[in-house]
Amino acid sequence: MITVRVPLGDRSYDVLVGHGVRSELAALLPVSARRAAIVTQAGIPFSVDPGIPFEVFEIGDGEDYKSLATIESLCRGFARMGLTRSDVVIGVGGGMVTDVAGFAAASWHRGIPVVHVSTTLVGMVDAAIGGKTGVNLPVVDGVGGKNLVGAFWQPSGVLCDLDALATLPPREVRCGRGEIAKYHFLTGDDLLAMGEEERVARCVQIKADIVASDEREGGRRALLNYGHTLAHALEIATDHSLAHGEAVAIGLIYAAHLARHLGRIDDARVQQHYEVVGGAYELDTSLPPGLSADELLALMGRDKKVLGDQLTFVLDGAHGVEVVPGVSRNDALAALHSMA
Numbered sequence: 001m002i003t004v005r006v007p008l009g010d011r012s013y014d015v016l017v018g019h020g021v022r023s024e025l026a027a028l029l030p031v032s033a034r035r036a037a038i039v040t041q042a043g044i045p046f047s048v049d050p051g052i053p054f055e056v057f058e059i060g061d062g063e064d065y066k067s068l069a070t071i072e073s074l075c076r077g078f079a080r081m082g083l084t085r086s087d088v089v090i091g092v093g094g095g096m097v098t099d100v101a102g103f104a105a106a107s108w109h110r111g112i113p114v115v116h117v118s119t120t121l122v123g124m125v126d127a128a129i130g131g132k133t134g135v136n137l138p139v140v141d142g143v144g145g146k147n148l149v150g151a152f153w154q155p156s157g158v159l160c161d162l163d164a165l166a167t168l169p170p171r172e173v174r175c176g177r178g179e180i181a182k183y184h185f186l187t188g189d190d191l192l193a194m195g196e197e198e199r200v201a202r203c204v205q206i207k208a209d210i211v212a213s214d215e216r217e218g219g220r221r222a223l224l225n226y227g228h229t230l231a232h233a234l235e236i237a238t239d240h241s242l243a244h245g246e247a248v249a250i251g252l253i254y255a256a257h258l259a260r261h262l263g264r265i266d267d268a269r270v271q272q273h274y275e276v277v278g279g280a281y282e283l284d285t286s287l288p289p290g291l292s293a294d295e296l297l298a299l300m301g302r303d304k305k306v307l308g309d310q311l312t313f314v315l316d317g318a319h320g321v322e323v324v325p326g327v328s329r330n331d332a333l334a335a336l337h338s339m340a
């Protein structure tokens with residue numbers, strides 16, 4: 001087992017990574033907790049024992065259930081069981097579950113402790129770490145979007161039990177590899193030389209360091225969005241037939257082409273992106289057929305990182321990956337064409 005500390009002053013916490021770490025759950029709970037509300041989904045074949053009386057709340061599967069209605073229903077359940085501010089919420093599942101459980105915990109009695117038990121690779125290396133919680137706002141009259149309502153609410157601890165990965169469908173594992181591929185370029189670590197436990201723990205460590213330096217994404221935390229600008233556009237353009245991690249894989253390749261087009265990196269570095277994403281992690285690196293470059297550009301223009309007529313990307317360069325504002329639409333379009 002490897003323990004990674006997320007150093008955030010009096011909100012610091014440990015992330016435990018390894019096979020069988022679910023047995024550490026009781027020890028990770030706040031000492032004040034007399035009862036636990038376990039938030040999970042019906043299809044998650046992973047049970048936990050918090051060592052104190054608990055109730056299980058199952059939420060629906062799919063983005064439609066990542067909603068304020070789900071938060072209301074959880075809070076009604078918490079009210080019925082009399083969950084107090086000194087008790088604890090435990091999220092057991094992937095990113096959707098921990099985002100929802102975290103936001104319910106952040107809102108109930110204005111905030112009670114939450115512990116995440118992450119059961120997916122994406123959750124372990126990204127979603128469960130760093131305190132971003134929230135739900136979607138359904139689009140009505142053109143207004144709404146993913147993760148628009150939420151809170152920064154750090155967990156009291158996170159368990160990444162690698163035993164859970166054996167239960168994942170292959171596509172879910174592929175998605176996790178898309179996020180892991182991202183970490184290769186954030187620090188230059190040779191993650192491929194590591195075994196599974198060490199690799200997951202190293203990704204957690206990289207994320208913990210970034211979150212510790214910029215908890216509320218005033219700057220550096222945006223580096224975690226490497227590959228995500230095109231990825232978000234691809235998810236929307238394909239009506240989510242491309243899953244997030246698959247889209248991030250293609251987004252990383254696009255970011256490399258854009259950095260090359262802007263003279264920030266050379267061909268060899270672009271090739272390294274292909275070797276990691278397509279070679280080592282065996283992920284698709286090409287744009288799905290039938291998508292129009294103009295539509296993708298328009299969708300990227302709707303991304304949160306837009307400034308006027310210019311786009312902001314996270315791009316590789318001589319000083320490593322950094323936030324690059326002021327990218328023109330022509331350059332963004334040219335990189336899409338050079339990728340195709």
Ligand code: GLY
Nearest residue numbers: 126130132221224
């Ligand atoms: N998933 C990106 C972040 O936590 O900031």
